[in-house]
Amino acid sequence: MVNVKDIEIKNIDHLGIVAGIIDSIGLVEIINDLIGQEPGEKVSAGHVVKAMILNGLGMVSQPLYMFPNFFENIACEHLIGTGVKAEYLNDDKLGRVMDKLFLKGLDTIFLAISLVVVKIFDISLKRSHLDSSSFHVHGEYKYSLPT
Secondary structure, eight states: OOOGGGOOOOBOTTHHHHHHHHHHHTHHHHHHHHHOOOTTOSSOHHHHHHHHHHHHTTOTTOOGGGHHHHTTTBOHHHHTOTTOOGGGSOHHHHHHHHHHHHHHOHHHHHHHHHHHHHHHTTOOOSOOOOOGGGOOOOSOOOOOOOO
16 A cells, blocks of 8 residues: 655646657757767756756746756656756756857757757648748838839
């Protein structure tokens, strides 16, 4: 018989679906291949990026030093990866990973992930759509009105 005191309950909410999609894409592995891993690190860059995505869907507008607090009552190992604990996701680690991502080039990383997503989900590239409403122009322009 299971003792109720031995049961630990952790939340996953909607984050389980998102974590599953991240896993199906292989995002952690893509990031780790591009950024690399350092010997002895407790959590990889790919796992940190996965944690940042999950955090962005639940605890926005918080300073980085509060980041581990988001994962204290969430099934961190289940959602992010085996052996990943909330305290490993501190602001120093996040900062180092973001620096590495920037140095690698965000365009390069986005392209690598996009190509994998297109292949895995069999997305047709025959047509593309562009939302031009997000473009804007600044400055003074000489123009003449038609007469």
